[in-house]
Amino acid sequence: DIQMTQFPSSLSASVGDRVIITCRASQEISENLVWFQQKPGKAPKSLIYGASSLQSGVSSKFSGSGSGTDFTLTISSLQPEDFATYYCQQYNSYPYTFGQGTKLEIK
Amino acid sequence: EVQLVQSGAEVKKPGESLKISCKGSGYRFSEYWLGWVRQMPGKGLEWMGIIYPGDSDTRYSPSFQGRVTMSVDKSITTAFLQWSSLKASDTAIYYCARQSVYYYGNTWHPTFDPWGQGTQVIVSS
Numbered sequence: 158d159i160q161m162t163q164f165p166s167s168l169s170a171s172v173g174d175r176v177i178i179t180c181r182a183s184q185e186i187s188e189n190l191v192w193f194q195q196k197p198g199k200a201p202k203s204l205i206y207g208a209s210s211l212q213s214g215v216s217s218k219f220s221g222s223g224s225g226t227d228f229t230l231t232i233s234s235l236q237p238e239d240f241a242t243y244y245c246q247q248y249n250s251y252p253y254t255f256g257q258g259t260k261l262e263i264k
Numbered sequence: 265e266v267q268l269v270q271s272g273a274e275v276k277k278p279g280e281s282l283k284i285s286c287k288g289s290g291y292r293f294s295e296y297w298l299g300w301v302r303q304m305p306g307k308g309l310e311w312m313g314i315i316y317p318g319d320s321d322t323r324y325s326p327s328f329q330g331r332v333t334m335s336v337d338k339s340i341t342t343a344f345l346q347w348s349s350l351k352a353s354d355t356a357i358y359y360c361a362r363q364s365v366y367y368y369g370n371t372w373h374p375t376f377d378p379w380g381q382g383t384q385v386i387v388s389s
Contacts, residue, residue: 158325158326188369189373191373191375191376193309193376195309200359200361200379200380200381200382201301201309201359201361201376201379202377202379203375203376203377206366206368206373206375207366207368207369207371207373210366210368210369210373212375212377242308244308244309246309246311246376248373248374248375251323251325252311252313252323252324252325252326252327253311254311255308255309255310255311256308257308258308258309
């Protein structure tokens with residue numbers, strides 16, 4: 158199985174900040190990566206697929222980059238509704254696997 | 265509107281069987297893979313597997329192979345996840361999600377979108 162490692166596991170930031178979350182795959186996955194956002198008590202929501210393509214309806218404050226084994230999710234100008242847990246997931250090969258998540262908290 | 269509606273919360277005892285459901289609407293149910301994701305209390309997301317309703321082709325994560333069974337009933341556009349003998353460690357929220365496919369960068373990208381609301385399963389003696 159491909160292991161996905163996210164860092165940091167948790168992150169404190171203030172409203173208006175820009176944050177970067179990193180995801181690393183244990184082997185090359187091209188750009189076969191999706192980012193999800195999950196708020197407490199809710200189902201996850203897809204933000205970005207193909208490592209950098211924004212899902213329809215998702216704010217352009219979210220952006221993704223990377224290829225191969227190293228990926229980033231950048232969130233600009235944090236607003237209260239952005240504080241959530243973020244997961245990466247690879248779909249290069251079965252079984253598809255998630256990172257362990259990054260919890261973004263308000264400082 | 266594409267929608268997935270899951271069955272309600274369940275409380276079971278160890279050793280009991282269970283079958284939870286996920287009803288799809290607003291799209292051609294047979295033409296999209298549908299997946300299951302586990303979230304144990306306070307933990308992250310785990311990819312369990314996916315099933316293609318058109319022919320019931322299934323891909324299980326090795327972590328869940330033999331522990332759960334995925335199935336579908338196309339006539340009622342519903343997918344199922346079942347256990348024959350529950351354990352306390354099966355306590356979790358289980359989500360279903362449609363595997364939508366998007367074309368980008370000269371290739372197709374499958375992603376879970378949308379998701380069901382989740383089914384809470386509690387296994388306790």
